Amino acid sequence: MTKKKIGPSDIEAVARLARLGLSAEEKEKFGRQLNDVLLYMEKLDGLPLEGVEPLSHVLPLQNVMRDDTPRPGLEQKQALANAPEKRDGFFKVPPVIE
Amino acid sequence: MNYETVIGLEVHVQLKTETKIFCSCPAGSGGEPNTRVCPVCLGLPGTLPVLNRRAVELALRAGAALNCGLSGFSKFDRKNYFYPDLPKAYQISQYHRPLNGAGWLEIPTAAGKKRIGVTRAHLEEDAGKLVHFEDGWSGVDYNRTGVPLLEIVSDPDLRRPREAYEYLKELRSVMRYIEVSDCDMEKGSFRCDANISLRPAGSRELGVKVEIKNLNSFKAVERALEYEEIRQRGLLERREPVFQETRLFNADLQQTISMRSKEEAHDYRYFPDPDLVPVVFPPERTGEIRGQLPELPLARLTRFREEYGLPDYDAGVLTAERSLADYYEEAAVAGAGYKSLSNWVMGELLGKLNEAGLTIEESPIPAGRLAGLLKLIEEGTISGKIAKRVFAEMFESGEEPARIVERRGLLQISDRGELEGIVETVITGHPGPAADFRGGKEAAIGFLVGQVMKATKGQANPKLVNQLLRARLS
Ligand SMILES: [Zn+2]
Numbered sequence: 080m081t082k083k084k085i086g087p088s089d090i091e092a093v094a095r096l097a098r099l100g101l102s103a104e105e106k107e108k109f110g111r112q113l114n115d116v117l118l119y120m121e122k123l124d125g126l127p128l129e130g131v132e133p134l135s136h137v138l139p140l141q142n143v144m145r146d147d148t149p150r151p152g153l154e155q156k157q158a159l160a161n162a163p164e165k166r167d168g169f170f171k172v173p174p175v176i177e
Numbered sequence: 178m179n180y181e182t183v184i185g186l187e188v189h190v191q192l193k194t195e196t197k198i199f200c201s202c203p204a205g206s207g208g209e210p211n212t213r214v215c216p217v218c219l220g221l222p223g224t225l226p227v228l229n230r231r232a233v234e235l236a237l238r239a240g241a242a243l244n245c246g247l248s249g250f251s252k253f254d255r256k257n258y259f260y261p262d263l264p265k266a267y268q269i270s271q272y273h274r275p276l277n278g279a280g281w282l283e284i285p286t287a288a289g290k291k292r293i294g295v296t297r298a299h300l301e302e303d304a305g306k307l308v309h310f311e312d313g314w315s316g317v318d319y320n321r322t323g324v325p326l327l328e329i330v331s332d333p334d335l336r337r338p339r340e341a342y343e344y345l346k347e348l349r350s351v352m353r354y355i356e357v358s359d360c361d362m363e364k365g366s367f368r369c370d371a372n373i374s375l376r377p378a379g380s381r382e383l384g385v386k387v388e389i390k391n392l393n394s395f396k397a398v399e400r401a402l403e404y405e406e407i408r409q410r411g412l413l414e415r416r417e418p419v420f421q422e423t424r425l426f427n428a429d430l431q432q433t434i435s436m437r438s439k440e441e442a443h444d445y446r447y448f449p450d451p452d453l454v455p456v457v458f459p460p461e462r463t464g465e466i467r468g469q470l471p472e473l474p475l476a477r478l479t480r481f482r483e484e485y486g487l488p489d490y491d492a493g494v495l496t497a498e499r500s501l502a503d504y505y506e507e508a509a510v511a512g513a514g515y516k517s518l519s520n521w522v523m524g525e526l527l528g529k530l531n532e533a534g535l536t537i538e539e540s541p542i543p544a545g546r547l548a549g550l551l552k553l554i555e556e557g558t559i560s561g562k563i564a565k566r567v568f569a570e571m572f573e574s575g576e577e578p579a580r581i582v583e584r585r586g587l588l589q590i591s592d593r594g595e596l597e598g599i600v601e602t603v604i605t606g607h608p609g610p611a612a613d614f615r616g617g618k619e620a621a622i623g624f625l626v627g628q629v630m631k632a633t634k635g636q637a638n639p640k641l642v643n644q645l646l647r648a649r650l651s
Binding site for chain 2: 097135138141144145150152153154155158159167170171174
């Protein structure tokens with residue numbers, strides 16, 4: 080199995096989007112693992128799937144809905160309890176460019 | 178070369194539910210940040226979304242009003258992107274199987290009715306709100322996160338910025354008629370992004386499109402599209418490329434400005450959300466929902482024109498809001514003359530309501546009473562001028578018009594004898610204009626009628642006064 084499904088630039092792009100800082104070794108390691116996963120998934124291409132409807136859910140359930148009745152949620156203090164940083168009731172985050 | 182403009186709009190309508198789409202937090206707006214949140218809408222681990230039945234009903238009703246095909250099978254997908262206003266790092270939306278498929282909306286244009294295709298109308302959850310602190314940091318409020326939205330995507334069928342404006346107006350009107358949303362742009366319950374491209378006239382192929390965001394009013398949409406139309410034409414004429422990009426409308430500059438995005442990923446990696454099961458309903462539901470729709474604005478406009486003989490303009494104003502149209506019809510049924518009723522409603526009533534900051538539902542003058550006032554004019558009991566005074570008083574006190582007229586002694590003077598005396602006094606008092614009229618200066622009669630009206634505090638029957646003056650001066 081030497082087929083390449085994913086290259087170093089793909090790994091870097093995905094890491095950047097996920098805000099993950101990866102070392103050179105990690106990039107190499109995760110690249111190899113992701114490649115193996117993708118190659119494994121390729122086995123599906125060999126299956127005869129003509130006329131098979133795509134599965135939307137693994138459970139035989141449908142129309143699970145609730146009534147439109149409000150219920151109290153968390154208080155502000157609880158909501159912010161796990162936030163690394165907060166200010167004036169807001170979750171504080173690094174500057175975002177809009 | 179001649180170019181054709183191609184415009185498509187994406188509208189987000191906030192559905193009028195009590196709770197959010199996937200949790201039971203209240204869906205209202207305003208209030209302290211992060212006070213209408215729970216583990217589900219905060220995207221905490223181990224939670225599961227459960228769909229709000231009401232949101233589905235409202236979305237189906239909207240789809241029916243937009244003539245959308247309902248597949249009867251719909252499901253939810255995850256739209257993945259990273260932004261602090263999105264706590265789960267994905268938005269639950271509908272990509273592959275939207276609740277409402279292709280449909281259309283008919284809009285009034287200068288050249289008559291035009292049918293604009295609707296590509297789809299699907300459910301999704303709203304994101305949170307960002308605020309920017311002075312030191313450069315940002316704050317996130319998740320109160321809005323998970324509020325149900327219906328995204329209505331139009332086909333690229335609009336050809337002029339004005340048509341985009343008309344489409345938005347009609348869409349808003351329809352959504353308000355069917356009570357699916359408040360559609361308040363200021364409160365963010367009606368939002369619009371626009372796509373625009375130009376192509377050589379006659380070409381079937383679409384040009385490179387630009388997306389415009391930050392459009393805060395219908396007028397802004399029209400202005401931004403007009404600006405963009407000119408900008409793109411300039412580029413094409415100079416044979417410079419139009420870049421596919423997102424531009425922001427700057428209302429102060431009345432320009433669109435390129436938004437340099439650092440995010441390269443425009444692939445949202447949609448995939449089915451395993452936390453939610455499909456929504457399935459029998460095809461009969463479609464007919465049922467359609468059957469429950471009220472008469473929609475454009476149909477009502479047409480009927481107002483035909484049934485009440487109103488000009489296009491009047492019919493358009495009166496039917497833009499369902500409550501106003503209902504008011505008009507109630508007064509019309511109560512016996513008011515159609516055109517004069519239209520004038521009074523559009524002029525006096527809307528003017529006063531606007532001044533007082535009231536909606537038509539809050540009008541201190543019920544429809545029946547306005548009809549009563551108009552009947553007093555038609556019967557000649559009071560003059561039009563006096564009616565305005567009575568109207569103002571009705572607006573203040575809510576009293577019956579006939580009672581005000583009686584209490585204030587405002588009955589129109591149609592007594593010949595009484596008026597003849599006043600006519601005589603006026604003629605004697607103004608020999609100049611009287612002589613002018615005798616000498617053939619027709620306009621002088623207006624002055625003399627005015628003097629009689631003044632002498633009777635506006636209560637004289639103007640037709641009769643005119644008659645008497647002419648008889649006396651001939
Ligand atoms: Zn919640």
